[in-house]
Amino acid sequence: MGISKSINASELTMQQLFADRLTDTVCINLHHGREVWVATLMCAEYLESVVDSIIVRDDDFKPIGIFGGFELLDCLRKNPTRDYKYNNKIGKIMHKNITQIDKVTRLADLIEIWKNSGRAFSIILNEYGDCSTVSARRMIEVGARCKTDTLVSSVRKSKVITFEIDATLGEVLDLMFNNRVRKLLLANSHQFISDRLILSEISKILRFQPDVDYFLDLPIKQFKMADAIEVTGDLKFNEVCSMMQTMDHAMVVYGDTVLTAWDVCLGLLSEGVSMSVEE
Numbered sequence: 001m002g003i004s005k006s007i008n009a010s011e012l013t014m015q016q017l018f019a020d021r022l023t024d025t026v027c028i029n030l031h032h033g034r035e036v037w038v039a040t041l042m043c044a045e046y047l048e049s050v051v052d053s054i055i056v057r058d059d060d061f062k063p064i065g066i067f068g069g070f071e072l073l074d075c076l077r078k079n080p081t082r083d084y085k086y087n088n089k090i091g092k093i094m095h096k097n098i099t100q101i102d103k104v105t106r107l108a109d110l111i112e113i114w115k116n117s118g119r120a121f122s123i124i125l126n127e128y129g130d131c132s133t134v135s136a137r138r139m140i141e142v143g144a145r146c147k148t149d150t151l152v153s154s155v156r157k158s159k160v161i162t163f164e165i166d167a168t169l170g171e172v173l174d175l176m177f178n179n180r181v182r183k184l185l186l187a188n189s190h191q192f193i194s195d196r197l198i199l200s201e202i203s204k205i206l207r208f209q210p211d212v213d214y215f216l217d218l219p220i221k222q223f224k225m226a227d228a229i230e231v232t233g234d235l236k237f238n239e240v241c242s243m244m245q246t247m248d249h250a251m252v253v254y255g256d257t258v259l260t261a262w263d264v265c266l267g268l269l270s271e272g273v274s275m276s277v278e279e
Contacts, residue, residue: 006274009146014110014124014134015103016277017142022103023126025133028054032064032091037206039090040072044200052135052261053121056094063123063131065094069182069195076202077173080216085206098123101134107142110134111265120262136261140250143241143264148273150237155267157257162187163220169198170216183251183260191225194249198223228253237267 014022028046030039042054053068067090075084075093099113099122114120120136163172163184172193175184183194201223205212212218229243230253241264244250252259259267267273 004276004278006147007277008271009142009273009275010108010111010269011106012275012277013104013106014101017107017275018138022134023124023132025135025138027123027130027132029057029061030054030067030090032056032058032094033089035086036072036075036088036090036093037085037203039067040085040199040206041203043067043069043072044196044203047196047199052137053095053119053133055098055123055131055133056090063098065091065096066098066119066121067094068121069199071095072199073173073176073195076215077170077177080170080214082206082210082213095119100124100131108269111269114265120265136265137250139265139268140241140244140261142275143268143273144238144245146238146241146268146273146275148237148270150267150270150272151234152231152237152240152254152259153234155237155259155263155270157254157259157263160185160253160256160258163193165221167220168216169218169220169223172198172220173216183249183258185228185253185258186225190228190230190253192228192249192251193220193223193225196249197226200224228258230254231259237270237273 047069053066055063056065058064071093097117099117101110101122101124122134123131124134126132161175161179161181161184163175164187183192185192226249228251231240240252250261
């Protein structure tokens with residue numbers, strides 16, 4: 001038996017953080033020639049609950065890009081019609097910068113890679129000669145397992161951005177993109193809308209409401225919302241991460257701020273957030 005010692009989480013490698021579960025994450029794929037409407041359906045099903053992005057493959061099954069809520073909602077803002085989604089391919093709007101890491105990549109270096117790429121998502125080669133994924137969503141698991149006395153009040157959190165119930169989809173999307181956030185709180189409540197929830201409603205409209213052609217004028221109140229958990233006490237960082245781990249749409253409200261998966265990533269870089277590693 002080795003001797004365990006406590007090391008700052010930021011200094012640990014992917015192998016140390018995840019051990020034999022490093023390549024367990026399901027890799028969701030889509031061929032670059034598939035239509036945007038298919039991509040919308042896939043994101044509505046998988047985004048956040050399984051992965052943060054979906055990998056785009058070429059004819060040889062090589063990863064050539066990724067897409068997620070950002071690409072699809074940005075496309076929706078610029079081309080808000082049904083025809084565009086049926087007549088254009090995901091390869092046209094995908095994010096082409098895929099970052100690849102390996103098992104010796106340190107957490108601190110990974111977060112820096114994500115800061116520079118603007119996307120908290122990377123691929124890692126697995127034992128099958130293909131790739132698995134590492135994303136901000138997985139870092140919530142790390143936060144839940146860490147040892148710390150760091151309180152949620154002292155870690156970086158995001159400012160609350162709210163929308164009104166009488167807003168249109170176009171107005172909500174403008175708020176998201178102007179503030180660079182994936183989730184917005186409904187004013188005077190703890191309900192929120194997210195990119196995945198919006199895409200879920202759009203996918204239903206594409207399938208079941210053929211008379212709807214222009215999307216930006218849709219009233220946001222017809223979209224399903226989720227409930228955020230409010231943290232009223234000054235809980236430890238790992239305790240809040242444990243709460244977030246159980247949520248399909250991971251976000252907690254703390255005062256006039258929110259803690260998201262990206263905030264968790266940055267919180268893991270804090271001094272005093274450590275994990276036990278066997279030497």
